[in-house]
Amino acid sequence: MVQWFPRLADVPGVNYAGSPGVQRTRLAGYNAQPKVVMFAFDGKRRESLSWPTGEGETSASPAKRHGFLMSNDRDESTQSRLTRMYEALELPGEAPDYHFIIQTCIEALWKRQRQEQEPSLLAHIEHLCWLDIRLVEAQPDAIAYDHQGTRSYFHVLAFEYLIRLYEREGFLHEALEVAQCATRFSPDLTSAEQLRQRLDRIEAEDASGNTAV
Numbered sequence: 198m199v200q201w202f203p204r205l206a207d208v209p210g211v212n213y214a215g216s217p218g219v220q221r222t223r224l225a226g227y228n229a230q231p232k233v234v235m236f237a238f239d240g241k242r243r244e245s246l247s248w249p250t251g252e253g254e255t256s257a258s259p260a261k262r263h264g265f266l267m268s269n270d271r272d273e274s275t276q277s278r279l280t281r282m283y284e285a286l287e288l289p290g291e292a293p294d295y296h297f298i299i300q301t302c303i304e305a306l307w308k309r310q311r312q313e314q315e316p317s318l319l320a321h322i323e324h325l326c327w328l329d330i331r332l333v334e335a336q337p338d339a340i341a342y343d344h345q346g347t348r349s350y351f352h353v354l355a356f357e358y359l360i361r362l363y364e365r366e367g368f369l370h371e372a373l374e375v376a377q378c379a380t381r382f383s384p385d386l387t388s389a390e391q392l393r394q395r396l397d398r399i400e401a402e403d404a405s406g407n408t409a410v
Contacts, residue, residue: 199244201231201258205286205295210335213328216283226250226259229289246291260290264298275309278302279321292332292339299329300354307358323362326355330378340382350382360388369396 202208206215221227231246247254257265264285273281282302286295303325310318333340333353340351356379363372369392376389 199233199246199291201246201289201291202295203289204260205332208292208295208332208336211328211331213286213331216287219280219283219287221284221287224259224263224284224288226262226288229259231258231289248289258288258290258294260285260288260298261294263288264294264301275306275315275318275321278305292336296329296332296336296339296353299325299332303329303358304354307354319362322358326359326362329353329355330359330375333382334378337382353379353382356383360392364392369399 204215204221205211206213226248229248231248234245234247236243236245245256246258247256248258255262263281279302282298285298290298303322306318306322306325309315310322330353333355337350340353342349342351356375359375360372360379363369363375373389373392373396376386376392380386380389
């Protein structure tokens with residue numbers, strides 16, 4: 198059954214308190230409720246959601262439509278992009294909508310901090326990565342797809358960026374924690390084992406009285 202939520206804060210298990218500084222009742226579509234549409238595809242009965250708009254109906258949730266505007270403006274300022282993302286998280290949508298909205302913002306901020314070397318962006322990236330990780334852990338169907346009869350998962354940038362960020366800053370235990378979370382969705386991920394071996398070497402050097410590099 199297709200599941201939707203009034204806002205990200207209503208998704209069980211995410212522990213999201215709500216978007217800071219956003220008055221959701223001022224956002225278009227904040228109280229929209231979809232209807233379930235039944236259809237047949239590949240010999241199976243399927244469900245989808247149809248959302249009301251001023252012009253009629255659409256398959257895109259209010260959260261997705263709001264987030265789409267953000268993804269199309271590459272010149273948008275950091276603060277404006279964050280504001281639009283937080284607004285989108287206050288609108289009705291499905292778990293995949295919230296995941297891709299957060300991931301789009303993470304990717305944009307990651308590219309911007311690499312190009313412009315803005316240290317202040319790292320705190321935003323870390324916060325959003327953990328938010329997305331909590332979301333996909335609570336709602337794994339948000340990134341799942343069927344591949345030749347096997348349940349697989351789409352690549353989640355939050356794991357990759359957070360591991361790289363913690364490694365770069367020297368927080369190897371934190372990087373290992375993220376890598377271990379990621380193995381649930383990518384069993385063949387090598388980062389966890391590599392980080393574990395690296396930590397073992399550092400601890401062995403410390404125990405022998407050498408200075409770890």
